[in-house]
Amino acid sequence: MSQRIYAMPTDITGWTVPGVANVQFNWEYDNGRDKLLSLYEKGKNKQWNTNERIDWSIEIDLEDTAGMPDEYVPLFGSPLWDRLDRAEKNRVRHHYGAWLNSQFLHGEQGALICAARIVETVPDIDAKWYGATQVMDEARHVETYARYLHTKLELAYPINPHLKELLNNTLTDSRWDMTYLGMQIMIEGVALAAFSMIRDFTGEPLSKAINAYVMQDEARHVAFGLLALKDAYADMTQAEKTEREEFVVEASYLLRDRFLAREVWENLGFDADECVGYVNNHQMLGEFRKALFSRVVPNVKKIGLWGPKVQEAFVDMGVMQFQDMDPDESFARDESIAEELDRLMEQGRHREIRYMWETDAEQVAETIAVGIAAEEAGE
Numbered sequence: 065m066s067q068r069i070y071a072m073p074t075d076i077t078g079w080t081v082p083g084v085a086n087v088q089f090n091w092e093y094d095n096g097r098d099k100l101l102s103l104y105e106k107g108k109n110k111q112w113n114t115n116e117r118i119d120w121s122i123e124i125d126l127e128d129t130a131g132m133p134d135e136y137v138p139l140f141g142s143p144l145w146d147r148l149d150r151a152e153k154n155r156v157r158h159h160y161g162a163w164l165n166s167q168f169l170h171g172e173q174g175a176l177i178c179a180a181r182i183v184e185t186v187p188d189i190d191a192k193w194y195g196a197t198q199v200m201d202e203a204r205h206v207e208t209y210a211r212y213l214h215t216k217l218e219l220a221y222p223i224n225p226h227l228k229e230l231l232n233n234t235l236t237d238s239r240w241d242m243t244y245l246g247m248q249i250m251i252e253g254v255a256l257a258a259f260s261m262i263r264d265f266t267g268e269p270l271s272k273a274i275n276a277y278v279m280q281d282e283a284r285h286v287a288f289g290l291l292a293l294k295d296a297y298a299d300m301t302q303a304e305k306t307e308r309e310e311f312v313v314e315a316s317y318l319l320r321d322r323f324l325a326r327e328v329w330e331n332l333g334f335d336a337d338e339c340v341g342y343v344n345n346h347q348m349l350g351e352f353r354k355a356l357f358s359r360v361v362p363n364v365k366k367i368g369l370w371g372p373k374v375q376e377a378f379v380d381m382g383v384m385q386f387q388d389m390d391p392d393e394s395f396a397r398d399e400s401i402a403e404e405l406d407r408l409m410e411q412g413r414h415r416e417i418r419y420m421w422e423t424d425a426e427q428v429a430e431t432i433a434v435g436i437a438a439e440e441a442g443e
């Protein structure tokens with residue numbers, strides 16, 4: 065991506081993370097586990113091309129980039145927000161949308177690099193095969209968000225320092241399970257929840273499609289992490305598990321704080337401390353930041369990293385209510401939404417897509433009908 069669309073200066077040469085990984089060969093080519101092999105099959109069958117599946121001709125209104133109500137801007141309702149005129153508010157929305165999507169983009173590049181690392185370091189052949197499909201998925205995700213930022217939003221932000229620190233911690237550890245844990249369970253878990261909020265609440269069809277299709281792949285990635293880590297952690301000593309649990313706690317706080325968006329407020333010339341203070345104490349945003357963990361907490365529990373330190377941290381963050389959510393149900397929902405979108409996209413029914421956020425086909429049809437009726441009544 066050319067430097068000119070960055071809102072803030074960024075390193076021209078990129079970022080180098082030193083580290084040594086133990087590359088593992090495996091000569092047992094017929095030793096696959098059924099569940100992992102079926103994920104691998106799915107990974108092969110569900111490949112798609114962003115240039116064909118997504119309708120890039122959809123125009124974006126730069127005055128209303130996210131197609132979201134003002135309430136979704138974290139500063140909404142603050143004294144600062146109330147002082148801004150309409151054009152200034154739209155500028156904040158544009159920058160916040162670009163910042164959020166830029167973090168998706170940089171996170172996807174992290175996922176691409178982690179997936180490639182996993183192919184090298186994981187000992188089992190079935191996991192290497194599956195991981196190879198994920199490398200391709202992540203390349204497509206990077207391509208997709210880069211294209212969206214570059215050609216549609218025309219604005220991008222550098223990587224958020226909290227996300228960068230977590231990626232660094234994930235990549236400097238040479239153990240394969242730490243790459244999975246950091247990337248597949250923590251970073252992708254939070255990403256899934258963030259994508260789903262855009263997918264479910266934006267009225268803008270391009271963003272909705274991008275996030276729905278990326279999520280369809282991400283659900284497989286998290287499912288893979290769950291399967292592989294559940295097996296690995298079942299055989300670990302308590303000391304080894306405790307070390308992983310400490311990593312989970314640290315990663316959770318880093319991911320939560322990433323959503324304060326300090327860089328945006330600084331870049332726009334606002335009092336960043338005042339903005340962060342507001343964002344931190346705002347009740348609806350607090351709920352939003354908790355919801356980001358809805359796809360992390362049940363998975364951490366499922367892989368067996370459920371010691372007292374993890375539970376204490378989740379109680380402190382107010383996210384324990386997610387512990388018994390069923391990941392398979394969420395994955396099935398992600399699949400059905402992406403398929404429904406394909407159907408509507410094929411028919412060019414962008415208007416219907418604006419109202420699409422329900423789970424099953426019947427509900428989708430009903431919500432669309434209600435939305436359009438309300439729109440027509442108001443016009």
Ligand SMILES: [Fe+2]
Nearest residue numbers: 172175202205
């Ligand atoms: Fe991805």
Ligand SMILES: [Fe+2]
Nearest residue numbers: 175252282285
């Ligand atoms: Fe992924």
